Amino acid sequence: MYANEFDATMQLIRGKWKIRILYELNSDQHTRFNALQRNLNPITHKILSEQIQQMINDGLVNRHDFHEQPLHIEYNLTTKGESLIPVVDAICDWGLANIDQSELKQTLCE
Amino acid sequence: MYANEFDATMQLIRGKWKIRILYELNSDQHTRFNALQRNLNPITHKILSEQIQQMINDGLVNRHDFHEQPLHIEYNLTTKGESLIPVVDAICDWGLANIDQSELKQTLCE
DNA sequence: CTGTATCCTGATAGATACTG
DNA sequence: CAGTATCTATCAGGATACAG
Numbered sequence: 565m566y567a568n569e570f571d572a573t574m575q576l577i578r579g580k581w582k583i584r585i586l587y588e589l590n591s592d593q594h595t596r597f598n599a600l601q602r603n604l605n606p607i608t609h610k611i612l613s614e615q616i617q618q619m620i621n622d623g624l625v626n627r628h629d630f631h632e633q634p635l636h637i638e639y640n641l642t643t644k645g646e647s648l649i650p651v652v653d654a655i656c657d658w659g660l661a662n663i664d665q666s667e668l669k670q671t672l673c674e
Numbered sequence: 675m676y677a678n679e680f681d682a683t684m685q686l687i688r689g690k691w692k693i694r695i696l697y698e699l700n701s702d703q704h705t706r707f708n709a710l711q712r713n714l715n716p717i718t719h720k721i722l723s724e725q726i727q728q729m730i731n732d733g734l735v736n737r738h739d740f741h742e743q744p745l746h747i748e749y750n751l752t753t754k755g756e757s758l759i760p761v762v763d764a765i766c767d768w769g770l771a772n773i774d775q776s777e778l779k780q781t782l783c784e
Numbered sequence: 785c786t787g788t789a790t791c792c793t794g795a796t797a798g799a800t801a802c803t804g
Numbered sequence: 805c806a807g808t809a810t811c812t813a814t815c816a817g818g819a820t821a822c823a824g
Contacts, residue, residue, distance in 0.1 A: 568782045574765070745785045
C-alpha cells in the first residue's frame with residue numbers, strides 16, 4: 565500500500581543503485597550478476613543482490629536461469645521496467661539543466 | 675556534491691513531503707506555514723519546517739517575510755521550483771498508469 | 785504564528801563471512 | 805558464479821517540548 569502514485573513510483577526507483585541498474589540493463593539486455601557488480605563498482609555483493617531482488621518483485625526486472633553449471637543467470641528489463649526509462653531520463657535531464665556541473669561527480673545521461 | 679545528475683534531482687524531491695509541498699505551493703502562491711500544515715495533515719510541525727528549509731536552501735522555494743506582528747510569512751515557488759512540476763507530473767503519470775489503483779491510499783494528480 | 789532543540793525509532797546501506 | 809546471514813553505521817522521519 566502506497567501513500568499515492570508519486571510515492572508508489574518513487575518506491576521502485578528510490579534505492580541508491582536502482583537507476584544505475586536500470587540503465588545497465590537497458591544498455592545490455594543480457595547482463596549477468598558479476599558484470600553488473602563490476603560496472604556498478606563499488607557496489608557490495610549483498611546490496612546488489614537485494615536491489616535486484618526488489619526490482620524483480622516490483623516487476624521491473626526479469627531473471628533468466630540457464631540451468632548451467634557453473635551457474636549462468638541473466639537479468640533483463642521487463643516491459644514495465646523499460647517504460648520507466650523515459651521517466652528516469654526526464655529526471656536526469658532536469659538535473660543536467662538545473663544543477664551546476666561542478667556539483668556532480670559523474671553524469672549518467674547525455 | 676552529488677553522485678550524478680539523477681541523484682542530484684532526487685535529493686531535492688526525495689523527502690516524504692516535498693512533492694506535496696511543491697503541489698500545494700504551485701496551486702497557491704501565497705501560502706503560509708499554518709495553511710501548509712493544515713493541508714498536509716498529519717505532517718509534524720518540525721518536519722514541515724525542516725523540509726521547507728531544505729527546499730529554500732535548494733532554491734526551490736522562496737520565503738517572504740512581511741515583517742508584521744503577529745508574524746506573517748508566505749512561501750512560494752521559485753522559477754526553479756516551478757520547472758520541477760512537469761518532472762514530478764511525469765513521475766505521477768507513470769504511477770497512475772502502472773500501479774494498481776487499489777494499492778494507492780490517495781491520488782495527487784489527475 | 786513561526787521556528788528550533790532533544791530524544792527515539794525504523795529503514796537503508798555497507799563490511800564481512802559463509803553456502804551451494 | 806550467484807545468493808544469504810550477521811552485525812554495524814547512518815540517516816530520515818516523528819513525538820514532544822521550548823522560544824522568539
